Amino acid sequence: MNRKWIIPFFMAIYLPLLSGCWSSHELKDLAIVSAYALDKNEDGTYVGTFQLINPMNVPGALQGGASGQNPSIATYTATGGNPLEVSDNASTKVSRDLYFAHTSLLVISEELAREEGLATILDAMERGLEFRTTTKIVISRDMKAGDFVQVLTAIDQVPAEKAIKSLEFTEKLYGENVATDLQKFIKAAVLKGKEPLVSGFTVEGDIEKAKTMEQLQSSEGEATIEVNGIGVFKEGKLMNWIEGDKNEGTLWVLDQIQQAPVNIDWDDKKAAISYKVVRQKTNVEAQTKDEKPVISVHIRAEGDLRVIEVPVNVTDPHVIFRIEQALQQKIKDEAEAAIHEAQKTKTDIFGFGEKLHQSDPDSWKKLEPKWQDVYFPALDVDVTVEAFIRRTGMRNNPYLFNLNKKSD
Amino acid sequence: MEKAKISTIQLFILMILFQLSNSLLIPLAMKAGRDSWLAILIAAAVSIFLFFIYRALYLYYPSLLLTDYTEKIIGKFLGRILAFLYILFFLYCAARVLREFGVMLLSFAFPETPLFVACALMILVVIYTVFKGIEVVARTGELLFVIMIMLAFFLFLLIAISGLIDISNLKPAFEDSSKVLNTVFTETLYVPFGEIIVFTMIFPYLNQAKKMGKTGVAAISITGAALALTTILNISVLGVPLIERSLFPLLTTIQSIQVGGFLQRLDVIFILALVIGGFFKVTVYTYCAVIGTASLFNIKEPSKLAYPMGLTVLFVSMIIASNYSEHIQEGLKIFPLYVQLPFQIILPVFLLTIAFIKNRKKE
Amino acid sequence: MSYRKFLKKMKPKEQREDFKKGEPKSIGTSITENLNIIKQKTGNSPDIIIRMLTFSHDPGVSTAIVHVDGLVDNPTINEFLVQSMEDSVQEKLEEKDLFKVFSEKVVAVSSLETLKDWDSLFLALLSGDTVILADGKNEALIASTRGGERRLVEQSDSEITLRGSKEGFTESINTNTALVRRIIKNPNLWVESMNLGKQTNTDLSIMYINGIVDPDTVKEVRQRLGRVDLDAILDSGYIEQVIEDESSGLFPTVTHTERPDAVAGNLLEGRVAIFVSGTPHVLVVPAVMIQFFQTPEDYYVRFPISTLIRMLRVFMFLISLIGPAFYVAATTFHQEMIPTDLLVIIASQTESVPFPAIVEALIMEVTFEILREAGLRMPNKISATISIVGALVIGQGVIQAGIVSPAMVIVVATTAIASLATPNYDIAISARLLRFAFMLSAAIAGFYGIILGLIMLIVHLTSLRSFGVPYLAPFAPLELKSLKDTIIRGPIWSFNERPESLHPQNPVRQGKHQKPLPPLKRRMVRADTKEGDKNES
Known part of the structure; x- marks a missing residue:
């Protein structure tokens, strides 16, 4: 070798x-x-x-x-x-x-x-x-x-x-x-x-x-x-x-909903219409107005109707519009309830502070030490919701609707 | 000098691979926090000036290595001492990189293996490669480069698919510009960009001297862009606090990947990048030390130096620090200011000035 | 004949061993003495046929025909040579010189020439030519009568294609060169012959296309062949081993093929073919690694398909190289990388296996190698038994006994099939050997070991050269233009240049606009467009 x-x-x-x-x-x-x-x-x-x-x-x-x-x-x-x-x-x-x-x-x-x-x-x-x-x-x-x-x-x-x-x-x-x-x-x-x-x-x-x-x-x-x-x-x-409901509200604000049912009341009937979210996007924006932080939450949801227990004519765009309105209110209530709950416990689970840091680092430096205890609980949160019904499930009108017609 | 030639494209790849190798894996310019990518880009831009200093030296002596023309510039005695110091510098750098590589490898993949064994296995391959000469180093680089690119592409795709990127992590940008500049001139400029000083030992092999300028600038820009992109990716996936806490941000990023329940736990990709990067940097440094020694002491068969030099690198890497914290502290505090700054910037500028005066006299 | 001149140039003629000092070098004038020398030299071998002929023209002069039985074409000798000799002599010519008469009149044989030295005479005689001696002449007439029994041109067993020519080379060097000539009908297709092997005197031809091939490559081939001083050349493998660049390495730096179309394709790219008499395997140099993953058929089918197949082959090669090593590394070092469900399955299988994974892998790999070797050398009837024993007794038994885990059997089997899928046996066999090295390095250092091994392999491969051409060309050093015929196979109409790494004299391969231009057909075209009417229906 x-x-x-x-x-x-x-x-x-x-x-x-x-x-x-x-x-x-x-x-x-x-x-x-x-x-x-x-x-x-x-x-x-x-x-x-x-x-x-x-x-x-x-x-x-x-x-x-x-x-x-x-x-x-x-x-x-x-x-x-x-x-x-x-x-x-x-x-x-x-x-x-x-x-x-x-x-x-x-x-x-x-x-x-x-x-x-x-x-x-x-x-x-x-x-x-x-x-x-x-x-x-x-x-x-x-x-x-x-x-x-x-x-x-x-x-x-x-x-x-x-x-x-x-x-x-x-x-x-x-x-x-x-x-x-x-x-x-x-x-x-x-x-x-x-x-x-x-x-x-x-x-x-x-x-x-x-x-x-x-x-x-x-x-x-x-x-x-x-x-x-x-x-x-x-x-x-x-x-x-x-x-409970606040769970869902929290997730709405956190942008973590993937598919969630939303039940709304209709004509005094509890949970009469069930709506299933298939696509959702939440935008959180932070601003400072007059030295005060303002948070705006915009939720946008798209989904289908799944359960309809009351006779409504879902082929009518006006009815759909009314249902959408009700949905928006419901989601908004949930989200706001969740935010209030968080403010009560003085914990910023939604990361609003971080959002503020990203959009306005200068004022964040001032607010940072007392954020959780003072500023967050007093925060103005503006929640806006857009909900769209894309489809009405596999059928048009519920047969309840036709039954009612017959009895008329 | 050995009898060999490399092409411009090989030089291009060598430069990119050499600079990227281990800097892809460690947290780079983290002193600048969220804006570290900016620090990297600035450092890259500054290092283009450095490159032109090295190039100017090369143009005065196009067929000589750095360790040869020191003699011509500042006289036989001083020149030889300086050349010898440069060789020691290269050796020490090789040892540092080897040590870093070994620690990285052990700390996440082979916790129970002794450092010496991991480094020894690596140096064996390095010795074999250096023994084969610069042409083989360059060609191996070409193939490894392709592998690296494919890996990078694959990773980027996976990260994009798995929806980990959260750009808001990068905000707010440009928080503290003085911190960024401070990082550039105390850290990032020297590693990885200043390290292209080793290419003064490789430029003479180039077969098309004319295209060198363009090649170098392109290589440095691409490196800068790639590093900045990686940093952006890491920050947007992990966020700054997590990066600051992790030894290897890229590893943590890779570990976060989960695609469809099957493509996860892709650590092997990281090992691959780590070994290729470590191997390449150690090889280039060791090669430069070997070829410098051969020309300084007039040794006819440079390849014979591969074994002793390789083993020296191995042993130096074992004794330079007693633990990793010490090693890192040396690397962050002492090494850039007292070693890299003079060797990478001050001495070349000094040499260039004298060479300029001397050559003007001649005319 | 050119080859003798060529030999003189290449070989400083030393005293050939079988002609000791003192023995006559050139032919004497006495026919009996000459015939005695022939008999003595050949040890009175009965297959050396000597026929005495005396012609009525000049009864005093006796002539003799000498040839080797079986090497010559008998009808040629009987019908043409002897017959025409007699005919020509009977014409009572004034010319006294018999040989001149023969060579001018005997036209029935394709070539005739005169020789004076014994060396060449024996070479010609043993190659199948017929020697004519005459009393009083110190020279011999050589008539070309080569023939005898030969294998016919058949399909090659080792390189089978579905599409393309079914012809394969035979053991006859003349047939082989002719097969290539039939494909490339071009006067620039040059052949140089020589004769190597001290004992075997084997015929050798190198073939190249003048004007395409790099002259330096031809020179290098000539020089390397000129250095050859072997006792015997029984196959082109002998030549391959003495002219290749790295004889101790595992990777072949010379390709060989049995297919004339493959040789033609290589010649057209600027390579040199070396034909050796007695073997259907023709050597082609210089070789680059990617060639071993290509087959002639790749060029006959549409390019997306062959690209995919070529990628598959490289992938298969990688599997056959590091398949078991990967398994060993993953299950003993990097369990965190295996998905949990899979890990649980593998764990439940290895629970009762008494060996570490590496031992398990070695057992199965060695078993497989034994099975393969046994299957290869045995007659067909026995090999059925071997496969039964292999599949049932070993495969199933070993799992049921719990000696080897089923997962390992799957890995080894996949590897085995992968290694058989590599089209070139030479490269597959090097992967087969390296596989064991990789398995050991995986057992020592897991993926780190495998990756280091791979880097070492790459370094080794990049340092290889075949007749001056880098082995990994066109990847390293990178030649962008040549990349389209490597792992990918670009469309034929894009192959406008020959591979750069071979330094062809004439780099332009074909006209520039070879991309098919079908008439405007189903695109949206205006109704008044005149073109392409025929295609519309």
Whole structure:
């Protein structure tokens, strides 16, 4: 062999030996964590519950002979002074490395979120290397976060997947909650003129039974996981919950509605006409008038009529126009209610402050220190709504309309 | 000097790839906050003047390397010392880039691997490339450039599709112009734009000297535009606070991509860009150190220097700092002002002045 | 004949081994002595046929015909040569010089010439020519009677196309050159022949189109061939290995083909073909890498289709190069990049597998290589058994036993098919070898290892040259004009220049306006437009 090749040759030979395989992990040495729940103990330490996927029991995997008979998840609980210590302690119980890159759900108990806030926890998650910024955060309401991740679900084999799917599904279909991931949360939390929102979850039914296979053996199930309310954060801590109609109003202003039903009353009949939004756009503009900030919110919605329980002639453009008017009023009311609620709690969840910063940085500098406490609650918000009915569903007039005609 | 020629298009690609390589990945000009893209554009514009200084030097000695014509300009003794200092400068730069690359790679993809191993693997490839000479470096650059462009296009498309871009993050623009200028002259001008000083070691290989001016200006402008665009993209996706907190904004941007539930977790693209960028910069620096040494000490086969020089770069990269914070502090505070400023700007201007006077006397 | 002159120039003639010192170099005057020398030299081999002929014209002078059985065309000798010799002699001519009589009168044989030295005589004799000796003459008459049994022109097995010529080269060098000549009927198609191999005396021809080819390339080819001093040349592979630029590298820097249309296409681009007697594989130089992903058929079908197919081939090549490596890297280093659902499936499969992923991959790859090698060398009847054993026993058994995960089998199978889809065997085989290197580097450093490996590969490839042409041309160094016939195949009417990297003497390939100009048809045209009436219906 030529002399000039000797050095690289030996380098090439020895390097693999040197490198060993430090960063490599065989799949069977990993415990894939699908959800991580954090609670707080009485003595102030953290209690972490890890929902691990048990691949052998996930149906659809070829060799999983036991699938369907055993739960497809396993949970482990550990305590520690900080979230990383918790996971270190848990590793000693699990015979494998806990692997967080596929963790899709981070559940924080309401208690922890209120008392301590999320700042320190999220920093540990981010710095702790393997957590991804697209992990969704939810809050378990009135219950332990640990219990939440232990509940089994019937259709989605991995409960964390179920929670995320219902989160995204309801966000899309009903516009009642927000799917907030780590990155979104941090982005909103660090901005002075914006506050993050996080969805809450509850479990209805017998939680203890829902942790066993009994949950999967009946068609009804012992308990169900439900989305319930949106939590408002201020300075990293949970402040209060937005619920019901205000949910929707909040999302209208936040420009996060994708498909939402809007029900309006007609001729004294409650929720007589249902309108389904298919396209929506909200513009928020901030200005300063006479040294005072003014926010104008413009909502534009397009959609179809879905349910009509009263005899109206929807082929008549004038009627459609009246329905549109009613819709606009309804949406406006919802949005304004949500804004008032936020002003009451002195939390700028809509990011009006940030908007002002962008459009008028100079006056923002003056307002910034007292924005949340003084200026935001006293803010003039002008909400304008445009709602369009593009189609009337699959039929023209409801048959009620014709029935009424006959009786005339 | 080795016996080789490169074409204008190769020089063009070399310049772009060299400047882009690792600057795409790290937070650039973040001192200027939201307006960092403006700082980048200004720095690029200023660096065109730098380029013309280097070009003027080259035009006086079109067939000589920087380390050769120092001797002609300021005399044998001083010139040789200066040439030697430049070689050390190139070596040190190579080591710095290698170190940075290694830390980046380990911190997000291979946390348990020792730094030495990651760097050693890289330097092995670098040595092999330098051994093959400038023509191979240039041609490899051409292919890698195509790969980089395809990646950039793909990424841009994905980011656009996934609806992450929020232009309002860029507002309010032009908040603090003094901060922008400050950033330009303390940071951005030196890295990456001032680094084109290495091309004084490559210009003599050019086969069409006439087109050099245009090529250089085009390359610098495109680099500036590309970097500014990337910064704009990062800011509009992540927002300034998040960028300030992250070591690699581009990685965070890539990790945010979610298209249709399947195209996500595209970190491998980042690794690819990282390795290509790191490889290319280290290679060019090491090559310049090797070829400079060969001409200074009159060594007949420059390629034989590839191994010792490569290993030197490896070991220097290990000992220059005991941890990454120290390394970054050196890089931000000491290195630009006391090393890069003199080597990239003051000394070339000084050399050019003397060369100008000398050549006028002759006439 | 030009080749002898050429040989003299190229080869400083050394003493050939089979003619030791003291032995006569040139032919003597006695016919018996001459025949004895022939017999002695050939060890009385029975296939050397010697026929004594005496003519009534001058009974004292005996002549002899010598030829090798099987190499000559028997009818030619019997009907034309012997017959016409007798006829011409019987005419009782005044001319005493027999050979002159033969060469002037015997017109039935295509070429006749006289020789004086033994070297050339044996070469001619063993090439299939017939030697005529006469008593009292210190020279021999050589009649061209080459013939004998040869394989017919058939379709090539290794390069099959659906469209295009079905002709493939044969083992006969004359047939092969003729096949190309039949395609390019141009006096500028030049052929130079030579004779190489100390023991085998193999015929060799180089072919190029004068006026297109770069003369430096031809010179380089001549020079490299002139250096060849091998004992034997049994196939063009021998020549390939002694004239290529990087003999220890994995990548071929010389292409070979069995198709005359491929050779013609290459000659027209400015390349040089090397024909070797006894093999249907014709070498073509210089070669660039992208050629190995192209087939003649690409030019026969419409360009969008062949562009797509070429891209597919490059993609296949990449898969066959890094497929298993990618899998190993993703499952052992970068699990975060696999979608969760997929990861769960893979995890459930590997749960019972006792080996690390890299060992699993090596097992399957080696098994596959064994199967392929076994299938290739066995007779057809046995290879059916091999595929059953391979598919059922190993494929299914290994999964059911839980030794290898099904995901890995899928990866390896895909890789195998991908490597078979690469049209050129030479480049596929280098990918096959490098695949193992990539797998190891993936096991050591994950994607980092793969990417470093790829960069190293690119550096290696860019440093390669084939007869002065950069191997990765026209990508590196970039030649924009030549890019349209690389991974993409532009329309034929756009190929106005020959590839730049080959430095053709005449770079213009065709007229400028070759794009078809169909009559105005279905576009919106005014009613009074006269053009294109015929197409309207």
